[in-house]
Amino acid sequence: MATNSIKEVARRAGVSIGTVSNVLNRPDLVAPATRQRVLEAISTLGYVRNDSARQLRAGHSRTVAVVVLDVSNPFFTDVVRGAEAALDDSGSMVIVCNSDEDPARERRHLDHLEEQRVRGVLITPVDDGSNARLDLLIRHGIPVILVDRGARTRNRCSVAVDDVLGGRLAATHLLERGHRRIAYVGGPMGIAQVADRHAGAAAIVAETPQAKLQLFEMPALTTAYGRKAGEQVADAAPSRRPTAVFCANDLLALGVLQEMTRRGLKVPGDIAIVGYDDIEYAGAAAVPLSSVAQPRELLGRTAAELLVGEISDGELHRHRQVLFEPELVVRESSDSTLSPSRHR
Amino acid sequence: MATNSIKEVARRAGVSIGTVSNVLNRPDLVAPATRQRVLEAISTLGYVRNDSARQLRAGHSRTVAVVVLDVSNPFFTDVVRGAEAALDDSGSMVIVCNSDEDPARERRHLDHLEEQRVRGVLITPVDDGSNARLDLLIRHGIPVILVDRGARTRNRCSVAVDDVLGGRLAATHLLERGHRRIAYVGGPMGIAQVADRHAGAAAIVAETPQAKLQLFEMPALTTAYGRKAGEQVADAAPSRRPTAVFCANDLLALGVLQEMTRRGLKVPGDIAIVGYDDIEYAGAAAVPLSSVAQPRELLGRTAAELLVGEISDGELHRHRQVLFEPELVVRESSDSTLSPSRHR
DNA sequence: ACCGCTTCTTGACTCGTTTCAACTGTCGAA
């Protein structure tokens, strides 16, 4: 029962295997009566197509893999959602692989995916070292779309969000509200996103006389380090203390918010806070958090569409680098104008 | 270059395909010199095994599927993590499928997985209607492990967490802190978890004289409905207002917390709050949230282990139903004793 | 020179599907 092949079905229906295959793949080629008989045989036998055999014949599978840095990160789960939505009615299946920021795991996944001859890979690579492995994939004929990493080389498509612009948006907003001493709480500057967001903010701040952007570089982008950063900011002498904090992600921002609340500093009255990513809980925080939102689903959807394009274009495909614009969502945590008197 | 088979390798190395296969699968059978030659051929050709062909021959794949209700839900991502950890060194690969609570999507996934002859399926089914489909899978020889759903029928293994106990833990805790008027904020009672948690709490409350559990049934388990529930609770006449709220999940609890804060009610002073699930942000809320924690990774890990067991046991496998115990994590939101004077 | 033994190596066959050239009927037109 577990192993019923097309051959069994053919025997049962009194036709050849070719006909069964036709019923399955080009039903209109088969006479209605025959088709009926075959379908009955299929259902009484409980026959289920064997995908391995199909793939072997076809030379490739119909699955698309999404390799993410962290399955539990809402950013990536939304990207996956978008990709799924785009591929839903193309007959392909999406499988999600979790590299967990571990190069070895990523490698293992890519090896396995190549053995599976997947149709294509959407990936946020762990580091630049992945590039050699990805080049190999591409040379072996498996299209690769980079997600949230601008492609340095031009031999692949990519989708990303403009982090520099995100930094500019946040800084512009805070400057408009009258803030002149602004803190940037970030993670390791080795992370491109962290550095880019800083660069954008710094560029805008530099254009404003008397405005200063003070950098706090934390070891990781977590709530705990957010609290620590909050301490450092709050400990500054009142006359030099930043009146606003822009954080590289929302977890840091929530940490900062907690610490301010703990110390009885009012948000946004004493300190305004802007986060980044607009995670689900940003709006649900004690003081709803302003945040730079990225079009996450769109990112996944577009990546998938680029992939479909690349597959169907074949040889004459031109790789594209798509860059999306983030949007600032202003909520209570930064929504007050600093009275001029508060300066200096 | 894209299509290199074992045959190419054999030609290149001047051996037969059988020998190449042996190098790949039982290297010790091959003389070192030959092995070396084959390995060189493999690397100069950039040969990559074709998994479809292997699977076709083997009769089944080496992947295990996890079908979850919602990829973005931390509960499930942790379950996936656990399963991955357990299967990491078994040579199997984990793929994640997202049913998104949609029976049709779930069906499509299961169909596809069966065609792929996956080694096994860990699934939290959308509803009881899935059972027929799952029975079919099992009859076709694919082991199914139910996650977070007690198995009604005995033809499959399952892992779950005791939600009734979770309700008891929360209620016991609140009663011990002196609360007698307790609210249960839940979602649709059609959801087994919601009903079970209520049942547990109700049972304990019923044992305590003068204690009352008031039910607030919201349409969904979201922060927004948490706020709404918070309004209802707070609007009660002070003499009848609950002094504690037990929520069916943390999102509801965060909503309640927000609403209380908005109205200037002190948590836990005026109202104590206990949530459920212990999501990442529970501890990071404005007032750190007490919550009933489930051993999520353990759930996934155990499910995977049951699967591995079932595969290796073969015919003589006895299905098991594993039930884990949740744990109450007490944090600030419920951590104060109600003074007796506050009663009535 | 032959035997028995071990150590490698071979290649035809198998897995289940798709494909496609070839075949069988049937019908209408010339």
Added chain:
DNA sequence: TTCGACAGTTGAAACGAGTCAAGAAGCGGT
């Protein structure tokens, strides 16, 4: 009566890897 056209149907030949009975080669002993 023969011919082509057409609609269905057939079955052998792939696809790539794993298996295993059988064979080859080497070696020591008699």
